[in-house]
Amino acid sequence: MTPTHPGPAPGLRPPLRPRVLYLEVRGPWPFPLYLLLPLFLWEWALLLALFVLRFRRRFSVPWRAVFALRGLPPTPLWEVEVDGVRVRGGVW
Numbered sequence: 001m002t003p004t005h006p007g008p009a010p011g012l013r014p015p016l017r018p019r020v021l022y023l024e025v026r027g028p029w030p031f032p033l034y035l036l037l038p039l040f041l042w043e044w045a046l047l048l049a050l051f052v053l054r055f056r057r058r059f060s061v062p063w064r065a066v067f068a069l070r071g072l073p074p075t076p077l078w079e080v081e082v083d084g085v086r087v088r089g090g091v092w
Contacts, residue, residue: 019038019039019040019069019070019091019092020036020037020038020039020091020092021036021037021038021039021042021069021089021090021091021092022034022035022036022037022089022090022091022092023035023036023087023088023089024086024087024088024089025085025086025087026085026086026088027084027085027086028084028085039069039070039091042069043066043067043069043070046066047061047066050062050066069091072091074090074091074092075090075091076088076089076090077089077090077091078090
């Protein structure tokens with residue numbers, strides 16, 4: 001029996017999938033340290049800041065810019081290594 005609805009087209013992702021910003025720290029210790037922040041918290045904080053600024057000054061809210069990280073595939077955004085300690089962050 002084949003399903004009647006195959007789902008989204010290949011390459012398209014649902015717009016509200018759970019996403020997180022992550023920070024990974026690896027050093028001389030035996031295990032990595034991780035800090036995860038759900039992406040929706042970052043988006044809501046950014047929207048709140050934009051609305052506060054909007055009422056103080058007249059400008060439009062850049063909606064596509066606020067939700068730009070949601071469209072990225074799992075991507076490392078930065079990686080720094082100094083004295084054997086590597087810090088990496090990105091969207092997952």
